[in-house]
Amino acid sequence: MAILEGKRVSSEIKLQIIEEINILKKTTGKVPGLSVVIVGENEASKAYVKSKDRMASELGIKSNVIEFDENISSDKLIQKIIELNENDEVNGILIQLPLPKKFNTWEILDNINPDKDVDCLLPINLGMIFLNRTTIFPCTPAGILKILDFYNINVSGMNAVVVGRSFIVGKPIATMLTNKNATVTICHSKTKNLADHLRRANLLISAIGRPGFISEDMVKEGSILIDIGINYINKKDDVNEYCVESQIKKFDRKGYAITGDIHKKAYKKASYYTPVPGGVGPMTVTMLMYNTLQLFKKKQNLLK
Ligand code: GUN
Numbered sequence: 001m002a003i004l005e006g007k008r009v010s011s012e013i014k015l016q017i018i019e020e021i022n023i024l025k026k027t028t029g030k031v032p033g034l035s036v037v038i039v040g041e042n043e044a045s046k047a048y049v050k051s052k053d054r055m056a057s058e059l060g061i062k063s064n065v066i067e068f069d070e071n072i073s074s075d076k077l078i079q080k081i082i083e084l085n086e087n088d089e090v091n092g093i094l095i096q097l098p099l100p101k102k103f104n105t106w107e108i109l110d111n112i113n114p115d116k117d118v119d120c121l122l123p124i125n126l127g128m129i130f131l132n133r134t135t136i137f138p139c140t141p142a143g144i145l146k147i148l149d150f151y152n153i154n155v156s157g158m159n160a161v162v163v164g165r166s167f168i169v170g171k172p173i174a175t176m177l178t179n180k181n182a183t184v185t186i187c188h189s190k191t192k193n194l195a196d197h198l199r200r201a202n203l204l205i206s207a208i209g210r211p212g213f214i215s216e217d218m219v220k221e222g223s224i225l226i227d228i229g230i231n232y233i234n235k236k237d238d239v240n241e242y243c244v245e246s247q248i249k250k251f252d253r254k255g256y257a258i259t260g261d262i263h264k265k266a267y268k269k270a271s272y273y274t275p276v277p278g279g280v281g282p283m284t285v286t287m288l289m290y291n292t293l294q295l296f297k298k299k300q301n302l303l304k
Pocket of ligand 1: 094095096097117139168181
């Protein structure tokens, strides 16, 4: 049972990004630019945006966070997106989701220039994944593939089971794994006999959002477990049941801890697993920076 240390992979990719940006700055006189738009007062979203802004600055990406009050109209928000589309210094535009309920999310997102769709969630960019023609991928799926690459894990011929069918994680990662010749099953909340599917998985990817939901008896001996769940725990009993030692200590200091979807007891059956925290999580923001750099290079005709 070996740990797939996303945190370590993330650190290496960040160093590569810094190096590449330094070179590009010298050759083009420009740096990649990322604009993040956040609407309303969702505390989790604000924390994510802050970490994106901080990492961008750390890597030499010109970052710009645009905050709007929840009362802003759809028209004003769209107007801002059009302005960012026309701004040559902006290579990536990210609208932090979820938007407050009054907005029709797609009515807003559809205004992003597909060449600046750093999240890779517009229809044309998701379609490019389907066709295996793309240069960028949504950040979390991209992070998973980078981790597998880093540890020289070839998924060709594996039975991969993805639990979760969101357009930003489950569906794209299933397609990306198919493109890499895995045999993929997508499971979701209406799947019957989930455990039967999971027990056949050589590669199990879970994006459910329920602490410790995948138990030891549901996983195959020798499988690879990728856990995308980030579940907050604030009850002592739950912490002891679900969390690893470092998080139990964190709970004692801070009153909360995090854990994934895959029960810690399942780890010992795995050949490899991603921990929570320190697994896929750190890769997501890093891949946003990676995507910003790819879009910048594409604009400068430096990508094939
Ligand atoms: N909110 C949570 N995850 C994401 C993401 O990947 N992209 C955007 N835009 N918003 C999010």
